[in-house]
Amino acid sequence: MTTRLRVLDDGAWISVNDSREVRVSELWRLDAPDLCECALADLVVENFQSVGVDGSTVEARVYGQCIACGATGTTGWVPIGRVRGGEFAGLDRSAVRRVRR
Amino acid sequence: MPTDVENWKSEVYGNDIRDRLFEFAEEGYDSIPDDERDAWFERFKWWGLYHQRNGQEGYFMMRIGTPNGVLEPGQLRTVGEIADEYARGPGVNPIFGDAYADFTTRQSIQLHWIELSDVPAIFEKLEANGLSTQQACGDSWRNIVGNPVAGKDGQEVIDAWPVIRELNETFKGNDDHANLPRKWKVSVTGSADGSGQGDINDLAFEPAYKAVEGGGDGGDSDGDGDESGDVVGFNVRVGGGLSRNEPRLARDIDVWVPPERVPDVAGGLSALFRDYGDREDRYNARVKFLVDEWGADEVRETLQAEYVDFELETAGRDVREEYTYNTGEGERNDLIGVHDQKDGRNFVGLNVLVGRMGASDVLDLADLAEEYGSGEVRLSQRQNVIVTDVPDAALDDFLDEPLLDHYSPDPSPFMRGSVACTGTEFCSLSIVETKNRQVRFARWLKANVDLPDDVDEFHIHLSGCTASCAQPQIADVSLRGMKTRKDGDPVEALDVGLGGGLGENPQFARWVTQRVPADEVPGAIANLVESFAGERDEGESFRAFVARHDDDELDAFVDPEETDYEDPMMHNTKRTWYPYAENDSMEDAPPTPADD
Ligand code: HEM
Numbered sequence: 012m013t014t015r016l017r018v019l020d021d022g023a024w025i026s027v028n029d030s031r032e033v034r035v036s037e038l039w040r041l042d043a044p045d046l047c048e049c050a051l052a053d054l055v056v057e058n059f060q061s062v063g064v065d066g067s068t069v070e071a072r073v074y075g076q077c078i079a080c081g082a083t084g085t086t087g088w089v090p091i092g093r094v095r096g097g098e099f100a101g102l103d104r105s106a107v108r109r110v111r112r
Numbered sequence: 113m114p115t116d117v118e119n120w121k122s123e124v125y126g127n128d129i130r131d132r133l134f135e136f137a138e139e140g141y142d143s144i145p146d147d148e149r150d151a152w153f154e155r156f157k158w159w160g161l162y163h164q165r166n167g168q169e170g171y172f173m174m175r176i177g178t179p180n181g182v183l184e185p186g187q188l189r190t191v192g193e194i195a196d197e198y199a200r201g202p203g204v205n206p207i208f209g210d211a212y213a214d215f216t217t218r219q220s221i222q223l224h225w226i227e228l229s230d231v232p233a234i235f236e237k238l239e240a241n242g243l244s245t246q247q248a249c250g251d252s253w254r255n256i257v258g259n260p261v262a263g264k265d266g267q268e269v270i271d272a273w274p275v276i277r278e279l280n281e282t283f284k285g286n287d288d289h290a291n292l293p294r295k296w297k298v299s300v301t302g303s304a305d306g307s308g309q310g311d312i313n314d315l316a317f318e319p320a321y322k323a324v325e326g327g328g329d330g331g332d333s334d335g336d337g338d339e340s341g342d343v344v345g346f347n348v349r350v351g352g353g354l355s356r357n358e359p360r361l362a363r364d365i366d367v368w369v370p371p372e373r374v375p376d377v378a379g380g381l382s383a384l385f386r387d388y389g390d391r392e393d394r395y396n397a398r399v400k401f402l403v404d405e406w407g408a409d410e411v412r413e414t415l416q417a418e419y420v421d422f423e424l425e426t427a428g429r430d431v432r433e434e435y436t437y438n439t440g441e442g443e444r445n446d447l448i449g450v451h452d453q454k455d456g457r458n459f460v461g462l463n464v465l466v467g468r469m470g471a472s473d474v475l476d477l478a479d480l481a482e483e484y485g486s487g488e489v490r491l492s493q494r495q496n497v498i499v500t501d502v503p504d505a506a507l508d509d510f511l512d513e514p515l516l517d518h519y520s521p522d523p524s525p526f527m528r529g530s531v532a533c534t535g536t537e538f539c540s541l542s543i544v545e546t547k548n549r550q551v552r553f554a555r556w557l558k559a560n561v562d563l564p565d566d567v568d569e570f571h572i573h574l575s576g577c578t579a580s581c582a583q584p585q586i587a588d589v590s591l592r593g594m595k596t597r598k599d600g601d602p603v604e605a606l607d608v609g610l611g612g613g614l615g616e617n618p619q620f621a622r623w624v625t626q627r628v629p630a631d632e633v634p635g636a637i638a639n640l641v642e643s644f645a646g647e648r649d650e651g652e653s654f655r656a657f658v659a660r661h662d663d664d665e666l667d668a669f670v671d672p673e674e675t676d677y678e679d680p681m682m683h684n685t686k687r688t689w690y691p692y693a694e695n696d697s698m699e700d701a702p703p704t705p706a707d708d
């Protein structure tokens with residue numbers, strides 16, 4: 012079964028199978044040494060740049076700002092949830108996310 | 113690889129969308145196949161319908177494009193009636209009620225909570241009254257903007273209204289220009305005040321004089337021109353826009369056109385954008401990025417070589433040194449108040465706080481426009497309305513009307529200067545709540561802050577994200593949605609920029625203070641104004657004051673502080689289905705209207 016993954020409305024959403032699942036304006040805890048020097052970035056998600064899948068893990072690259080240090084930029088691939096049997100389950104908002112290397 | 117949007121557009125786009133839209137409306141929202149929703153919602157934008165954010169499934173924002181902001185007699189009433197009948201949804205706004213129209217920064221009108229099943233009836237009513245939503249959103253010619261009082265303005269160099277009408281007729285519904293890589297925003301201004309805001313549009317025509325042989329193709333046939341005998345036409349600029357932290361001013365491509373050739377040049381540039389714009393990456397698609405890459409010279413050369421069949425003139429003598437609109441200096445910074453028309457009557461600009469007006473007020477205003485003027489009303493790019501054609505003899509009675517207590521021709525500077533975008537109430541991209549917040553800000557500032565006596569305008573623009581729909585970068589104080597932590601908890605916050613403005617030498621705001629918790633912003637502005645009042649040179653404008661200080665000094669002036677201002681929207685308003693609902697959680701979201 013293929014999963015339709017899309018960035019919609021100029022980066023406002025990740026749509027999974029034509030359902031709007033992940034939105035901008037959340038704060039994510041992010042282990043992203045390429046983005047800033049904070050041990051954990053506190054990232055305001057402003058814009059989704061692209062979405063993809065690695066195994067069953069749905070990942071996105073996001074533009075945002077770390078509110079702990081002020082750095083802005085686009086992240087590498089960050090997990091946002093999983094698809095199983097065509098169903099999407101988003102990652103918990105408080106989860107610490109690690110950028111795939 | 114072409115983007116999803118490009119694939120969808122290549123399948124069905126433009127006028128062809130309409131038939132399917134009407135079928136879906138007929139058969140109900142649920143008749144849109146699940147696996148085609150993303151595609152259809154993207155396409156519906158071309159017909160002015162934008163699906164609202166999540167929690168509001170099945171409801172649409174509808175944008176009506178009113179070229180140059182002109183509402184002919186009767187049209188405002190049509191808008192008011194449609195808002196009253198159809199723009200009501202499950203969410204009720206605590207300040208504005210449950211049916212209202214938004215006047216926008218591009219002289220359009222937005223209605224919310226529109227149901228798909230009502231679209232055919234609304235279109236029928238709009239079109240019967242000469243109004244349309246065609247291309248109000250989506251990747252093509254958007255609503256054409258300009259000086260809203262074109263044809264009437266005493267300060268006019270050339271009447272741009274016939275030119276705008278012709279462009280509108282030529283390029284709305286024109287299959288050759290229906291599918292562009294991205295939105296295409298055009299401004300045509302004929303007045304010397306700069307109120308068309310050409311600098312921040314993809315394509316701008318600005319008034320300019322040119323000495324052309326034999327009057328140049330009959331360009332002076334109506335005797336226009338100045339004492340030198342030069343002909344009046346337009347200089348052309350390309351590639352302005354504010355979005356995505358990449359604001360650009362439109363670049364001068366060294367072209368002057370007589371009015372009758374504007375459609376050729378505008379069509380040539382739109383075709384150039386269609387053919388050369390980036391369709392692989394929507395974030396790089398706006399023409400501003402093409403101009404970055406090519407430079408103005410190459411744009412001109414390509415236009416000349418491939419898209420027009422006559423010799424382009426070089427730029428003429430512009431009147432930019434006379435620009436006043438949104439400059440933060442001098443006269444006519446906006447179009448509020450009573451102004452002379454060419455024909456001896458008056459136009460009266462009324463302040464609409466954050467551009468939103470309840471449907472019953474819209475209808476009352478339509479009555480007043482008929483009673484005291486010609487029935488015509490126009491919209492400015494500062495989200496305000498202008499009643500035109502008011503004779504001197506009717507002026508006093510008009511100004512005494514009770515409706516004008518709310519929509520004042522002489523408002524407090526903080527009311528007058530407020531512009532706000534849609535924000536988390538309806539917009540998917542937003543980071544913070546905007547319109548109601550800006551109303552609260554303006555009221556608090558009016559009650560608590562005194563500007564120096566000689567300063568009667570102070571522009572504060574609030575945008576919920578970097579798309580910059582409220583044009584924050586050209587305000588005295590620019591506010592942009594962000595997040596921060598306060599006592600460890602995430603709260604809505606605003607970045608603060610200062611000293612932006614248009615004019616002969618436009619300047620974008622400098623972002624001097626980041627992530628101020630929203631409840632500390634009024635205190636920050638109060639402290640800023642106090643520093644300005646105390647330290648300015650005699651008669652100095654705020655913009656000039658900002659220009660002679662460095663970012664650190666300005667950051668110190670901003671000085672965020674809690675005050676008795678209270679902000680009820682500090683939590684993540686995007687996690688609600690509607691920020692102002694009593695039971696606001698996503699679980700309480702209303703069913704899609706089709707399931708009713
Ligand atoms: C649901 C509400 C809205 C959404 C989703 C939306 C979306 C956007 C987006 C994505 C951009 C960035 C454009 C780009 O990257 O090329 C933008 C810019 C802009 N929009 Fe909106 N917008 C909304 C409401 C409005 C309103 C109410 C107005 C007034 C007509 C408006 C006027 C503008 C302006 C002036 C800009 C910035 C200037 C520019 O770059 O062209 N938008 N909007």
Ligand code: SF4
Nearest residue numbers: 533539542576577581
């Ligand atoms: S500036 Fe951002 S939040 Fe405001 S209406 Fe535009 S896209 Fe939405």
Ligand SMILES: [Zn+2]
Nearest residue numbers: 047049077080
């Ligand atoms: Zn950081």
